[in-house]
Amino acid sequence: MELIARVDGRERLVTLKALENDHFEITIDGRMHLVDCRERVANLYSLLIGEDSYEVRVGDSDARGRIETQLYEEGYLLEITDPMKAILEASGRKNASGEASVEAVMPGKVLRIAVAEGDRVEEGQPILVLVAMKMENEIEAPKSGTVKSIHVGVNDSVETGALLITIA
């Protein structure tokens, strides 16, 4: 199985070959590792890479195919893609409208809206403030573009998933 792993913006080419008894031969950018991966508890791996030992908790892949891994020393968020699958999906995506919908990630109250329809916004720019869990939470633009429509008003209460702003 050939995979691409993205970590902190870098891409690694991975080849995975499953052997018997939970053993794997995994090559990362040409370097081969012999791995013994035990999973007594679902999603809690005991990895022996050669004789190096790690306990790694892995999360289930999220909607974007990202997998969270937690080592003793550090946490990493990785995106694993299947090159063949990725090519297929990318061509599919081009047919979509290219719009991004900003939705409420938690229920809350709209405190402030920092943009107006027609404004040009940059990816990561704060566009709205939602009060939830006793705190003000800045919502950022998921992509650069133009604010196409604003679906809520200041002081509106919104539920999770409510459409807030569309950026085209």
Place this chain on the structure above:
Amino acid sequence: MELIARVDGRERLVTLKALENDHFEITIDGRMHLVDCRERVANLYSLLIGEDSYEVRVGDSDARGRIETQLYEEGYLLEITDPMKAILEASGRKNASGEASVEAVMPGKVLRIAVAEGDRVEEGQPILVLVAMKMENEIEAPKSGTVKSIHVGVNDSVETGALLITIA
């Protein structure tokens, strides 16, 4: 649902009626309890009996239909039987030979055999010593009766489930 619960040799007659939303009406020996039983984690119950609160870990029923319950204050081992089912099973049991097979509960080495074929034994009487986990473990007669046959010898190594002694 009508049930019989056995605790420490006592029998309790239980009537269980499932209501909506994890609520139950449970009558024990004529005394009714309204119970809210939440199970966010399998086998870890949050019980509200009226306003009395308990967290109880329950085990899966074992081969003999016994359920282990662990409260903050105490552990209990209960045997729950369905009266109808119990009657059916009891009649079935009578057809069996009435023999009891003593099997090794763990792998080990036979250190001592305290009985001979033909001996009369009482339930609970030590009949054999098995060495396992650095310790000597006395095996007791599961029922009163006569030692019909001894299937192992001193110093034999046995696996879990190995037949040791038959009592008729």
Place this chain on the structure above:
Amino acid sequence: MFKKVLIANRGEIAIRVIRCLRELEIESVAVYSDADRDALHVRWANQAVRLPGNTAVETYLQSEKILEAAKRCGAEAIHPGYGFLSEQAGFARRCREEGIAFIGPNPEAIEQMGDKTTARDVMKKAGVPVVPGFQSMDATLAEAKDASAQMGYPVMLKAAAGGGGKGMRMVERAEQFESAFQQARSEAAGAFGDDRVYIEKYLMRPRHIEVQIVSDKHGNHIHLGERECSIQRRHQKVVEEAPSPAVSDDKRAELGAIALMAARAVNYDSVGTVEFLMDQTGACYFLEMNTRLQVEHPVTEWITGLDLVRMQLEIAAGDPLRLDQKDVVIRGHAIECRIYAEDPYHKFRPSPGLITYLGTPTGPGVRDDSGVYQGYEVPIYYDPMISKLSTWGADRNQAIGRMIRALGEYKIGGIAHNIDFHRHLMHHPAFVSADLDTSFIDRYPELTAAAATNGLEHVAVIAASIKHFRERMRQSLATQTSQADTSAWKQSGRLGQGGRSWN
């Protein structure tokens, strides 16, 4: 001692109180909102009384409903925890009227300390140094400017009526004063309908130092030394330690004496905290007093060996303090990291949701005060703090070493959390050398950047690749199985590729 106590709170602090009650064989009564039916404090209390609704206003702030529950259940006392009703003098007074012991100070002490200006006045009268400040009222610009010149620039302008940073601005030089003052006034008027501006000396990179005091109902007052809580985000503490690396034995005695002056000034009679800001010269100024148990009380418990919740109970029951100031002995060093369900790499955005995995650390010198469990869903209505991890060491370095070890053992799945943030902080040279102030997190932006630093990327890549592979295998097996005419129930046991779900 009481036989039954109601806890008017939730989360880790309710668990902390329940644990203490269990240890003393006192019955506990929890109250809970609908969103909290599955919360740990409901499970662990002996009784649980429902407060219909979800928001704090509908539930944990319903003082009359809570009093009624206490009376009905036969609770002789109420522990308010922190937050919610803990600093409401009116609630303490209502408890007194109903003949229920309020586990906290008398309502008059809460009242005097609750109002910032009154507290400052009380402190000033008691001879306690306060951050130099000037209340403009209807003062003229000239008077305000004079006052600023007197306390020395830079100064800070704050809306007297408000909080949360609104109308706040720093003035560095006298030339800037006039325009800043006018702007602050108009902003304050806009935000609060009240244009009064309060002028305060601006302290450069101050440390947050607080002294734990304990007073009984018989006029005995002791202090348990200080805590340093300079590491803050969003004006909330994230890491606390005791003792403060910036406080010498002499300074401790001095601050302790000042804190006890404050306690005596208001006839204080419970555990409480006197907060100070320490400037770069080591000078300390009174900031405010918290008339309740603090979140960060475990670090003081670690170094003194005292149980502050138990002391609260004993004091409320009328017992005199069991110890004198000279019996208070500080041993070693303790650090607390607050574990939040939040994303430190996206402005500490809260992250409620289902905790799918929870592995908590223990072993020598480690304590975890948690309010959650694996399988629990962190609700959206309340504070996102899920636990407080604290460690003790014979010295600060050992406490840090143990914290790093304990953070490594801590594993949380399903929600964003700040474990990596804490780990990076504990390794940070400025933290290790105790060069702390309240702007620490802003000063070191690398702390809030998600980049990993340990060079173990290949391990993460291997783990994630295997995870991806196993998910794929499971999917294809599932497809095959649903097509086959077999009992899926028997199959399911074999599908985990070795990984099973244990309960």
Place this chain on the structure above:
Amino acid sequence: MFKKVLIANRGEIAIRVIRCLRELEIESVAVYSDADRDALHVRWANQAVRLPGNTAVETYLQSEKILEAAKRCGAEAIHPGYGFLSEQAGFARRCREEGIAFIGPNPEAIEQMGDKTTARDVMKKAGVPVVPGFQSMDATLAEAKDASAQMGYPVMLKAAAGGGGKGMRMVERAEQFESAFQQARSEAAGAFGDDRVYIEKYLMRPRHIEVQIVSDKHGNHIHLGERECSIQRRHQKVVEEAPSPAVSDDKRAELGAIALMAARAVNYDSVGTVEFLMDQTGACYFLEMNTRLQVEHPVTEWITGLDLVRMQLEIAAGDPLRLDQKDVVIRGHAIECRIYAEDPYHKFRPSPGLITYLGTPTGPGVRDDSGVYQGYEVPIYYDPMISKLSTWGADRNQAIGRMIRALGEYKIGGIAHNIDFHRHLMHHPAFVSADLDTSFIDRYPELTAAAATNGLEHVAVIAASIKHFRERMRQSLATQTSQADTSAWKQSGRLGQGGRSWN
């Protein structure tokens, strides 16, 4: 300090050492048998070297293979834990030959203390009181009888060559001596091919008291006070505490001085324990010395604030002790309960198997030193101890209260365990009043009877009835589902009646 250390052990003690190494940023190398591939110490070490086979003899006792692994991995030192190779002078000597630091005392000290008779002689020469005894060798019956009369009846006869209770018998009066002596001799000859009988003064209801000593390689020796370990089953400790309720400050100083005499007599140079029996008059007799870390070291760590594993490492690395005797300050009281996978109600029968649920306690004053995790299968080859739960309190009562609270929070599913046993013990009036001796468990048979005492039977009945009901529902749903033509994978998510398995 070392950069890499190999741990020649398994279970909780390997985890204890790994935690200490992590805190000091030292790399750890585990060794593991085939049965231990899934053990926690393999997961938590930085490196793990396989020792093929399952039994201790094939694996953890393979000193040459372990030395080879240490050399190959570049480990500069070996920590032997307790048991296995920890008291084998030969292994300590081989480490020295290979230039690897043995984290324990020098081989000569192990040797002198390892043999009971030699140890007694060394102690006697050092002026340390020993349990009065007489080695018969080829002594005549008359000589043996004289010796017994001299030490006073009752006396105990033991096979000199053996152990484990074989050939052991108690003689209450002189009239019984002759026949008992002959029988013991013939039993000893039969069991060990060696008819030497050792005669020892029989102490009535003795307490087990042991003194923790710490010595460095520079001739410095200190003691850390005593532990009491009188609660035993099958001649093994189950509960330990520090300090001993039977030891006054004067007695502590006296026992400490004796223990240091022992340490000096053999040029001891690591942590170690000098064990005594205390009779009902308070007189103490040397029993034996353990030249290694003890299982129960956490109670001493609690009350002294010291890290004994860290001290072991520092001493082995050649560091002088950081503290003097006067720096050793005892604060409060600590208790340890050993958690075993065993059934206390069936003669403490070991109960290996799969741990299907594990909820471990924490919070103030609680420490759990565990070697297992939820989903782990306790193997049959090794000791059934799975964890050590210890608590600290300002006094013994608080430590007991915390232990009861912590035992209540401890939940283990899938295997038999001794949590209820410990709880009943902690509530037992004789334990609470500290009326202890090594026959305590035999004296109170109610401790090993399974009867529940808390009157919460109706709660257990309710829980078990609901469990039975839900199992039935699940079964009948499963039957329906396997008959229906739907994807069972989607169904399975809805079947738990709310109960889900989280990972």
